[in-house]
Amino acid sequence: MDNFDKELDAALRADPIDERGYYKEAFASLRGEGASLRIVAWVAIMLFAAGLIYCLIMLMFHAREVEDLIRYGVWAIIFNQAQIAMKLWFNMQLNRRALAREIAMIKRTT
Numbered sequence: 185m186d187n188f189d190k191e192l193d194a195a196l197r198a199d200p201i202d203e204r205g206y207y208k209e210a211f212a213s214l215r216g217e218g219a220s221l222r223i224v225a226w227v228a229i230m231l232f233a234a235g236l237i238y239c240l241i242m243l244m245f246h247a248r249e250v251e252d253l254i255r256y257g258v259w260a261i262i263f264n265q266a267q268i269a270m271k272l273w274f275n276m277q278l279n280r281r282a283l284a285r286e287i288a289m290i291k292r293t294t
Contacts, residue, residue, distance in 0.1 A: 236263035
């Protein structure tokens with residue numbers, strides 16, 4: 185192992201993994217720098233979820249024609265995929281924050 189690997193290993197052993205949990209970390213990310221984009225992402229997630237639920241209800245209980253079935257089915261898929269994309273982006277932001285925090289901690293110890 186080179187010097188960087190040894191220092192990284194020592195820093196990771198010195199500071200155990202934060203056990204606060206996903207939800208505490210997610211709510212903490214809604215404050216501070218860049219929080220407005222993460223808040224907008226959660227608003228979009230909720231809107232996409234509402235659209236998905238609406239399409240599924242219309243699909244199951246109100247659509248009688250094939251065209252309506254296709255239309256609501258396609259929109260349900262689109263809303264679902266958009267919701268998944270926003271959740272992935274949000275989780276990537278959480279990982280980015282955690283990585284930046286770890287790098288800052290390593291810089292402080294060296």
